[in-house]
Amino acid sequence: MKRFVLVISLMTLAALLLAACGGATAPQAAPASASAPSGAATSLDTSYPNALPIRNQLLLGMLKLEESAHPLSAPQAAALLPLWQGIRGTMNSGAAAQAETDALLQQIEAGLSAEQRAAIRGWKLTQADLQEWARSQGITTGSGDTAGSGMGSGEPGGGQALSAEARATRQAERGGGAESGGLSKALVDAMIKLLESKKAN
Numbered sequence: 001m002k003r004f005v006l007v008i009s010l011m012t013l014a015a016l017l018l019a020a021c022g023g024a025t026a027p028q029a030a031p032a033s034a035s036a037p038s039g040a041a042t043s044l045d046t047s048y049p050n051a052l053p054i055r056n057q058l059l060l061g062m063l064k065l066e067e068s069a070h071p072l073s074a075p076q077a078a079a080l081l082p083l084w085q086g087i088r089g090t091m092n093s094g095a096a097a098q099a100e101t102d103a104l105l106q107q108i109e110a111g112l113s114a115e116q117r118a119a120i121r122g123w124k125l126t127q128a129d130l131q132e133w134a135r136s137q138g139i140t141t142g143s144g145d146t147a148g149s150g151m152g153s154g155e156p157g158g159g160q161a162l163s164a165e166a167r168a169t170r171q172a173e174r175g176g177g178a179e180s181g182g183l184s185k186a187l188v189d190a191m192i193k194l195l196e197s198k199k200a201n
Contacts, residue, residue, distance in 0.1 A: 042109055043117050050126040054105055055087070059187040060133055061120030062112075063194065070115045077198035083108045084195060088188045134183055137190070 044057050052060065062080075065071050072080070086104050109117065123129070134140070 052125045077195040081195040
């Protein structure tokens with residue numbers, strides 16, 4: 001009788017241990033699946049009206065950081081300079097795949113601090129901001145654009161009369177890695193010049 005009770009007790013204990021192990025492992029699967037998404041490739045937004053493409057948001061935003069509380073540091077400049085030189089090379093050759101350009105832009109964004117990324121995202125930079133920068137640099141954006149930016153249409157407002165779809169198409173074309181817009185190249189040149197000066201200091 002005692003042996004029978006002992007066997008029953010052992011079987012009950014074994015069942016309890018198996019149940020406990022099963023209960024312990026079940027919750028562990030949920031966090032693994034919940035953390036599977038790796039997140040967006042960029043923290044910048046292009047969904048607002050007249051938004052600049054990611055590349056030009058980074059370019060103009062990083063230039064604007066110099067007037068903010070979060071300017072680029074010398075170590076950042078040293079790390080970011082070859083990446084922007086790579087972007088410039090793809091624009092010159094016109095042969096780079098979009099995936100290559102996107103990878104460079106992701107590395108550039110990753111080289112910024114959280115505060116710097118938040119500042120650029122918060123500015124919601126538009127074509128109007130880009131045109132204002134161009135004017136400040138003496139680059140015209142009308143039909144007589146000597147930089148070849150293609151920004152203007154010969155009409156007052158530089159293409160503001162275009163439909164939303166036409167503006168989106170034009171913005172996408174300017175944002176491509178192989179486009180030849182002179183204004184985008186002027187932005188990259190200004191960025192490289194800034195980074196070289198900061199790296200030297």
